[in-house]
Amino acid sequence: MSSPEEPQLATPETEISEGEVDANLGLNKALDTYRKLIEKKDGKEPLSEKDQANLEDKIKEIEEREVVEKIDDHDPVEIPCEKGKITIGPPTLTRFEQARIMGARALQLSLGAPPFITIPKNARISLDISMEELEQKVIPITIRRVLPNGDYQNIPIDYFA
Structure with a gap:
């Protein structure tokens, strides 16, 4: 076979x-x-x-052209806010930043944190109070905007238009 x-x-x-x-x-x-x-x-x-x-x-x-995939030897550096100038991103809060701030502040208020403003008559929930606080820019918060290389800028809420 x-x-x-x-x-x-x-x-x-x-x-x-x-x-x-x-x-x-x-x-x-x-x-x-x-x-x-x-x-x-x-x-x-x-x-x-x-x-x-x-x-x-x-x-x-x-x-x-040389293809650069990743540079490992860069340490993130803070870009200072000089004279209220915002160098990273738009000069206003983005809708995502606004949502994050209002959500975090509304949670704080609902858990018993004292409000920074007098409570408006038309405020029914903590989110209404946090929206008003954000409009008056009385929330002590700083936004960190980060570039792809790791550099960042800490921007106080007062600097936004």
């Missing part, structure tokens, strides 16, 4: 690691998208030879 030989599939050997393939795949996809955007910008007419050469030069420049 002889056993039938199983056909073996030939697999090409590659010396590129998986990390390089993923990086090149993403870069190639981004460059293809960039090329399509530039070519569609003019509309119906194809790019002239000069424009095509400029596009290829820009693509080569992008391909040669």
